[in-house]
Amino acid sequence: MGEAAAKLPNIVIHEKLCKACSICVDFCPTNVLEIKGSCVAVKNLAACTRCQLCDLRCPDFAIQIFD
Amino acid sequence: MAEKRKKLLQGNEACVEGALYAGCMFYAGYPITPSTEIAEGLSVRLPQRGGKFIQMEDEIASIAAAIGGSMTGLKSLTATSGPGFSLKQEGLGYACIAEIPLVIVNVMRGGPSTGYPTGPSQSDIMQAKWGTHGDHPAIAVTPAYVQEILSETVRAFNLSEKYRTPVIVLYDEILGHMREPITIPDAGELPVVDRAKPTCPPEEYFPYDEKYEVPPLAPFGTGYRYHVTGLNHKKDGFPTNDSKQIRENNMRIMNKIENHKDEIWKNEEKFLDDAKIAVVTIGSTARSANFAVRVAREQGIKAGLLRPLTVWPFPDKAVKELSKRVRAIIVPELNLGQMVLEVERCAGGACAVEGIHRVDGEPINPAQILEVIKKYA
């Protein structure tokens, strides 16, 4: 149980699609993401709760969270 | 049975018969004088054969719905008159660039604006060619007899299906409301053309494939999922900003008509072999001209008639040839000078060209034409 819970999510970012609008960064409840240059990047993967809000509100098909 | 095929019909009713003969299964329109009888007729007849009729909220919506109907593979028609034809120009251009078969009937009435709705005119000749914005191909057929409205409506559908382009049936109010005995042709008597459909697997299909002059058109909902747009597009239908592709797109839709003018042109010629004076005219005016030319011949004047049944593309070859062997070409038309400009262009000064114009809601009568013929005799 403990091992499974510790497994980190797989955040897939499509750099060619991201337009750095920052919607995912701003709405992330646990502050996982940041804008680096012209693309979103993960700054704190461990904090991700897999809530999917970043994917749901990404206008650019640029971010997805997999288990 | 045979005598049942003979009918006394109004021009607009003959148009209905022609549409049905051609296999029309979809009509969208808006009431407008003097074309409304076409809508009325098809509202009754189309559902009898499982076809669809809809009266839309306006002329623009009508041509849009008819294009939509055509995209599903149904032969589609819309009919209108002058002001309505102006409103349809936006949709006409769309059908040109998106290469969607469609027949548009314009029963010409007096204009501009509301003008003289119950009176005839031939003042939409130029609108039929130049009404919509941008360069585009135009085909317009011009019957002069009720029987011919039927057969030319069939031909309009055939040209539209063959060349994947909108085709206009252009006749005036006199013909629309005139009654003449006609014979409904038997099945097979007139050719009926259906658009080419793709035979390749969907993944190999391109709706604007330049390897064809006229690419096959897959009806929506048949497994060929593709994109249609009014933007300049590539062979796959998606928009492009590439100047080479924009040019290719524009030129192909022009050339598919331009390269086949000989097949699209259709002229009636009378007494032209030895004519010294020719009358070039269309529609109801051609009926007066026909009479005038006969009377002139009876009086020993070598007059003849060239009657285009395809006014667009304009029959420049025939008019050019004619201009080289006659003294004068007379162009009677119910407007202030439209077709005469085309005739002058084709004649290029080789002979005299004189128009006869009338915009008082009355037809040009044979005597008027005869008078001008005599001037050049």
Add this chain to the structure above:
Amino acid sequence: MSEPAVKEKKQKLSVPFNYDKYMRPHKLPHIWCPGCGHGIVLKSLLRAVEATGIDKDNICMVSGIGCSSRTPGYVDFNTMHTLHGRAFSFATGIKLAKPEMKVIVISGDGDALAIGGNHFIHTCRRNIDLTAIVYTNSTYGMTGGQYSPTTPIGDIATTSRYGNIEPPFDACEMAKAAGATFVARGTAYHTLELEKTILAALQHKGMSVVDVIDACPTYYGRMNKFKSATHMMEVIEKDGTVNVKQVDKLPPEKVQGKLLRGILHNVERPEYCQQYANIIEKAKGGK
């Protein structure tokens, strides 16, 4: 202990979702500006389409002109990008000619309510079985930010530099009054709610209209002093709307001036194509 509950909740979520199933390959990135809500709406729509189980071959998407109307180019359906305001009429032709197809109209507020206003009204009146998604961002984005029929009074646009003096339309009220049998509103912010709303619209038999409030940060946002796309989503979409189910529970001041979200109108009335099928029966029988 809370883990099983979380897992159960996760299974209800429609994400991560395989958008590739419905998108055309190599068409992304789309043309929409950074922060534009249109992509969010599209994603909700695709998840709703998946839930209907309808085959792609039987879906037709028709649009007019404008930013929103570029949507059909990206999706793998039978798609038609038509004329400004006329999408409803093209769609009516397609649906009547082939009633077995699911026809979705994508339109913007200018496209549907201004230049296409008459078509919108009459399509609603006929109650023909179309689903219309109206992307309402209160601007003409494609032409550079002019005021639209949903721009609030006083707002700035490139054609209302002194403040807009025209009152905005409520697309839902108009659709309802005109006779649409399913009328709903969503926002790009409430993305899961929007997905459910669009699904209900797609499953409705008759004319369904979903007005979706989303943001144009590039033009409307900048001219009206919004700091970012996120700021617009919070102010306009989150705080500017209230779910219709909560209206009764909230004090009036929390509802006043806000747009209602959710299914606002859902009634049954004979559908146009079905009625036309009866006409065909009648015409054939009466011959």
